[in-house]
Amino acid sequence: MTTGPQQRLEKFRLSGGSIREIDPQSETEIDLVASRMHQTLIDVLGEEKGGSMYTTEWLRQRVLWHLDSKNTQAKIFLTSNQNGGITGHAIARIERAEDGTKFGYFSTVFVEAKSRRQGIANALLLQVEQWFVENQMPKSVYNTAETNTKLIDLFKEHGYKITDAQSEMVQLTKEIPLTESTSQS
Numbered sequence: 001m002t003t004g005p006q007q008r009l010e011k012f013r014l015s016g017g018s019i020r021e022i023d024p025q026s027e028t029e030i031d032l033v034a035s036r037m038h039q040t041l042i043d044v045l046g047e048e049k050g051g052s053m054y055t056t057e058w059l060r061q062r063v064l065w066h067l068d069s070k071n072t073q074a075k076i077f078l079t080s081n082q083n084g085g086i087t088g089h090a091i092a093r094i095e096r097a098e099d100g101t102k103f104g105y106f107s108t109v110f111v112e113a114k115s116r117r118q119g120i121a122n123a124l125l126l127q128v129e130q131w132f133v134e135n136q137m138p139k140s141v142y143n144t145a146e147t148n149t150k151l152i153d154l155f156k157e158h159g160y161k162i163t164d165a166q167s168e169m170v171q172l173t174k175e176i177p178l179t180e181s182t183s184q185s
Helices: 004-012 027-046 049-052 056-067 120-134 150-159
Strands: 018-021 072-078 084-095 101-110 140-145 159-165 168-176
Touching: 004 049, 018 120, 027 049, 027 056, 027 072, 027 084, 027 101, 027 140, 056 072, 056 084, 072 120, 084 120, 084 159, 101 120, 120 150, 140 150, 150 168
Parallel strands: 101 140
Antiparallel strands: 018 072, 072 084, 084 101, 140 168, 159 168
């Protein structure tokens, strides 16, 4: 039986799952997100390519870069289970296109292996989209490897379309309709 985004969100909530922003003062949370960024590369690109792409320290500095408002406008969201264990994360930021227009950029999403198929990635995607709406972003963009079919399928289910494909990567884009309440704020 296939479940849609709303059923998966309900499953996530009923399981006691919650979403919050990362604690920027927590070295443990920063290190965890950096290590899971590394794991994402390995999961998607394989040990040889993904494992050697970035050092752990570079990834840690990248997490810190996202947390510094002098660098970018970004959020790092964490999901927790009912026991408080961190089960996943998503990193999102506001970017500018070459023509100067802003858009929401969904940088990364990760769910620990034992917590997959519980609606966590779905909940993170919806949380990031909500933040983009709050910031009046006209579209959301996500890049991933063309082999990352489960995540590509999830994004497509949420209305994303492949808008570019090159060098074994695809770009998924979704136009975000701004409601009157968001366009006037």
